Amino acid sequence: MSSQTQSSPAHDAKPALPKRAQIVLSGTKPTGENLHLGNYFGALRQFVDLQDQHDTALYFIADYHSMTSLRNGAERRRNTLNVALDYLAAGLDPERAILFRQSDLPEVTELTWILTSVTPMGMLERAHAYKAAQDKGEDVDHGLFTYPVLMAADILLYGSHLVPVGRDQKQHIEMARDMAHRFNRLYECEALTLPEPYILEETATVPGTDGRKMSKSYGNTIAMFAAKNAVKKAVMGIVTDSTPVEAPKDVQQAVFEIWSLFATPEEREAMFARARAGGLGYGDVKKDLLARLMDYFEPMRARRAALEARPQEIEAVLRAGVVRARQLAMPVLEACREAAGLGPVRG
Ligand code: TYM
Numbered sequence: 001m002s003s004q005t006q007s008s009p010a011h012d013a014k015p016a017l018p019k020r021a022q023i024v025l026s027g028t029k030p031t032g033e034n035l036h037l038g039n040y041f042g043a044l045r046q047f048v049d050l051q052d053q054h055d056t057a058l059y060f061i062a063d064y065h066s067m068t069s070l071r072n073g074a075e076r077r078r079n080t081l082n083v084a085l086d087y088l089a090a091g092l093d094p095e096r097a098i099l100f101r102q103s104d105l106p107e108v109t110e111l112t113w114i115l116t117s118v119t120p121m122g123m124l125e126r127a128h129a130y131k132a133a134q135d136k137g138e139d140v141d142h143g144l145f146t147y148p149v150l151m152a153a154d155i156l157l158y159g160s161h162l163v164p165v166g167r168d169q170k171q172h173i174e175m176a177r178d179m180a181h182r183f184n185r186l187y188e189c190e191a192l193t194l195p196e197p198y199i200l201e202e203t204a205t206v207p208g209t210d211g212r213k214m215s216k217s218y219g220n221t222i223a224m225f226a227a228k229n230a231v232k233k234a235v236m237g238i239v240t241d242s243t244p245v246e247a248p249k250d251v252q253q254a255v256f257e258i259w260s261l262f263a264t265p266e267e268r269e270a271m272f273a274r275a276r277a278g279g280l281g282y283g284d285v286k287k288d289l290l291a292r293l294m295d296y297f298e299p300m301r302a303r304r305a306a307l308e309a310r311p312q313e314i315e316a317v318l319r320a321g322v323v324r325a326r327q328l329a330m331p332v333l334e335a336c337r338e339a340a341g342l343g344p345v346r347g
Helices: 037-053 073-090 107-116 121-125 128-135 142-157 167-186 228-236 254-260 265-277 282-308 311-340
Strands: 004-006 020-028 054-061 098-101 162-164 196-200
Touching: 020 037, 020 142, 037 054, 037 073, 037 162, 037 196, 054 073, 054 311, 073 098, 073 282, 073 311, 098 311, 107 142, 107 167, 107 311, 121 128, 121 142, 128 142, 142 167, 142 311, 162 167, 167 196, 228 282, 254 265, 254 282, 282 311
Parallel strands: 004 196, 020 054, 020 162, 054 098, 162 196
Antiparallel strands: none
């Protein structure tokens, strides 16, 4: 499949592309208090860019998905509001993108069932998250096993063409394509559109403070909007090798990769040259990273603080969003029902 893997545009240079009549869609799970650098550079920054380049962009908060790992209702509500705040603070604009909460359109669970009936067990058994849980000997519940089907329903329900995500979600989009293809073939229809992933090569997998993929479940994250002390602690805790200051450095380390997220290509070249020459201390790189990070997110932090005081407005944005999302969803769901012979006879 022709995945739209692209190299990142020059830092902050936003090419003025003509708008495309495509539907862009993506979502984020409300499993933590705050989104992290992996969420932002791997996905959210692209959400913001794509809302201007396409006619229709839908971004939702995947509260149903969070149920496989979070079993506290009050926390889910808090986290859901926090993701909405992070979306808006990062520059998503309800005038240009449809922002909504997944569970406000429960019809997605009907499409999940419809897709479940055309999804081979073997496909779900090969899913990375399920396999990882099995390997760790965890008690896997059915929700985790079916997770990719709900995600496919999210994507297919709105006729999405393009799905901006980090690399860890690529397999899920491939599965969504397979399910759409199988449904269309089995019911001899074209009810479902086959989506493409949109993954920027340079930020496809943002490393965490321990060098593994940045992820809440590894406890190696740097949150976008945490208190400065917490951000400082995380940055200073980035694991490095034990090369002495004067020795040449290996630039293939998390500290340089994370630093590079906040630098232009020219700055990165210069930094890497200094690192390879020797004489550069990791402490200095971390201090510079912290300063750049705080600067970068400062305007968003301010916007977030202002919005935080007005939770009713956030709720209104989500409620208005789901009305527009439903307008896109219902014809697709109706086409699936019609093809599958469900519901009352028409006409
Ligand atoms: P979630 O909530 O784990 O992550 C949200 C987005 O952040 C990206 N991401 C990363 N990208 C690069 N490097 C990292 N270290 C990193 N960590 C996270 C993820 O790839 C994702 O794009 N299943 C999805 C939520 C979802 C969804 C959907 C996404 C539900 N339905 C439909 C797209 C379309 C998830 O758990 O993402």
